[in-house]
Amino acid sequence: MTTAGPGRPRLTKQRRPGGTAQAEILDAAAELFTTRGFSSTSTRQIAEVVGMRQASLYHHFATKDDLLVALLEKTVSAPLRLASRLAERDEPAAVRLYALILFDAGQLMSGRWNLGALYLLPELRTERFAQFRRERQMLRRHYGALAAAVLGQQDSADTARAGLPFRIVESVINERSDTEGRDTEGRDTERRDTEGGDTEGRDTEGRDTERRDTEGGDTEGGDMAGDDVKGVDIGGGDQPGTGTDSPQLLADAGLRVLGWTDVESLRTPAGALLAEFAAEA
Numbered sequence: 001m002t003t004a005g006p007g008r009p010r011l012t013k014q015r016r017p018g019g020t021a022q023a024e025i026l027d028a029a030a031e032l033f034t035t036r037g038f039s040s041t042s043t044r045q046i047a048e049v050v051g052m053r054q055a056s057l058y059h060h061f062a063t064k065d066d067l068l069v070a071l072l073e074k075t076v077s078a079p080l081r082l083a084s085r086l087a088e089r090d091e092p093a094a095v096r097l098y099a100l101i102l103f104d105a106g107q108l109m110s111g112r113w114n115l116g117a118l119y120l121l122p123e124l125r126t127e128r129f130a131q132f133r134r135e136r137q138m139l140r141r142h143y144g145a146l147a148a149a150v151l152g153q154q155d156s157a158d159t160a161r162a163g164l165p166f167r168i169v170e171s172v173i174n175e176r177s178d179t180e181g182r183d184t185e186g187r188d189t190e191r192r193d194t195e196g197g198d199t200e201g202r203d204t205e206g207r208d209t210e211r212r213d214t215e216g217g218d219t220e221g222g223d224m225a226g227d228d229v230k231g232v233d234i235g236g237g238d239q240p241g242t243g244t245d246s247p248q249l250l251a252d253a254g255l256r257v258l259g260w261t262d263v264e265s266l267r268t269p270a271g272a273l274l275a276e277f278a279a280e281a
Contacts, residue, residue: 016050022060024050026074029067030113038068038121065128068118072132075115076139079104082277083142091273093149094260099270100146101169101251104139108172109246114180116173140166150258165254172250 016024028049032041043064047057061067082103086096108116118124124133143166151162251270252263260266 021050021052021056025052025057025060026067026070027112029064030071030111030115033068033071034113034115034117038064038118038123043067065123068121068123069129069132071115072118072124072129073135074111075108076132076135078107080135080139080142083139085277086273087142087145089273091269093146093153094255095266095269095273097143097146097150097165098251098255098263098266099273100143101165101254102247102270103274105169105172105247105250108169109176114173114176116170117177119170119173143169147254147258150255150260154259156259161258164257168250168254168257172246 016027025046028046029041032046032049036045041064043057043061044054046067047054050057061070079100083100086100089096119136123129140163144162147162147165148159151159248267251266255263255266
């Protein structure tokens with residue numbers, strides 16, 4: 001539960017970015033959850049980083065779980081709204097899918113903290129996070145519907161590929177974790193060979209996450225952070241990073257994996273579609 005309002009006086013001047021106390025608290029929680037780990041972070045530590053009393057933090061967020069819910073919501077709410085609007089448009093499915101990938105990959109890459117890495121927390125299997133899981137599955141289905149329509153336009157019977165664009169987008173999460181060198185439990189995540197194997201395919205507790213969702217079941221061929229997408233040609237040679245062109249590389253990959261070769265023709269109409277929605281917001 002969150003509470004609006006000024007709360008108690010601060011201990012210090014503002015330390016974190018954000019126009020409200022809630023925004024500052026969320027920024028601090030995002031940093032600590034993604035660098036030190038959720039279970040290793042206390043509300044007292046979050047309050048100290050913000051520069052407020054722990055009691056003041058509780059005025060805005062009653063529990064640590066409430067903070068995690070708010071952070072997770074930020075990763076799916078905007079792309080889900082966009083996907084719902086795109087479903088009502090008449091543009092070709094390829095253009096709409098390209099636009100969705102551009103937006104979704106962009107917001108996963110551009111945040112100050114790699115919030116997508118929180119998808120692998122075991123706490124997300126509990127009822128407290130059921131709404132987030134439902135919304136994420138809704139977003140996955142929007143991706144799948146657009147991808148299936150693209151495959152249908154090409155008379156492709158390989159419907160199994162419809163799940164790949166969503167997985168490609170969420171590969172951003174693992175890449176950011178590798179680049180930033182930390183997982184959500186604060187451990188080094190560099191891929192190193194210890195016994196002839198590496199650490200790919202592991203969740204934040206070191207367990208195998210291949211084809212597993214937050215309920216421990218199959219998720220249409222992908223885990224909570226996106227399954228392995230090796231072998232997909234992203235058109236740029238290197239794996240996509242967090243550069244400004246990476247959303248475009250991932251959007252290209254998301255369409256190419258469906259057999260769409262003329263991705264260049266999609267960039268302008270997809271960009272215009274996003275600009276139209278942004279102007280209306």
